[in-house]
Amino acid sequence: MARRMSRRRFMVLATNVAGAGITLLIAAPIVGEVLQPIFTRRAHPWVRVGDITQVPVGLPTAYVVQMPTTQAWKVPPVARIVYVVKLNVGSAVQVLPLSNVCTHMQCDVHWDQNLQQFLCPCHGGLYSITGVNVGGPPPRPLFRYRHKLVGETLYVRDQLTEA
Numbered sequence: 001m002a003r004r005m006s007r008r009r010f011m012v013l014a015t016n017v018a019g020a021g022i023t024l025l026i027a028a029p030i031v032g033e034v035l036q037p038i039f040t041r042r043a044h045p046w047v048r049v050g051d052i053t054q055v056p057v058g059l060p061t062a063y064v065v066q067m068p069t070t071q072a073w074k075v076p077p078v079a080r081i082v083y084v085v086k087l088n089v090g091s092a093v094q095v096l097p098l099s100n101v102c103t104h105m106q107c108d109v110h111w112d113q114n115l116q117q118f119l120c121p122c123h124g125g126l127y128s129i130t131g132v133n134v135g136g137p138p139p140r141p142l143f144r145y146r147h148k149l150v151g152e153t154l155y156v157r158d159q160l161t162e163a
């Protein structure tokens with residue numbers, strides 16, 4: 001013989017089911033927002049460096065660029081320095097956009113006009129004008145950004161290719 005559910009027990013069960021449903025409705029969008037970046041790849045957009053008309057050949061020039069982060073979660077862009085180097089190659093001018101982050105322990109390097117090299121102040125690392133590590137502890141060249149020119153305006157993306 002079938003047991004009948006008491007009204008009280010039915011009300012408790014209905015309240016619990018309704019509570020669970022409301023909790024799911026509230027939690028699902030939050031959980032989705034938190035987990036969604038794990039399942040989506042963020043594209044690396046082109047980032048405008050600026051007009052490089054005034055950059056002299058043979059003199060690395062620093063530009064401050066708002067660089068988007070590569071992290072999956074929404075993090076505001078960070079200011080990075082990109083050194084723009086122009087070199088004469090035959091009859092053409094080659095443009096090299098270099099990171100200023102030392103490949104030893106990530107200190108900021110700067111162009112030293114007297115040395116005619118990039119100098120890292122932390123441990124004396126040296127890089128040539130093309131970003132090649134030529135002295136001190138840095139194990140690799142400075143990172144070179146992918147780049148494109150639209151007229152004289154330079155854009156960079158990623159930080160994937162080494163000098």
Ligand code: FES
Nearest residue numbers: 102104105120125
């Ligand atoms: S951090 Fe640049 S040489 Fe060590």
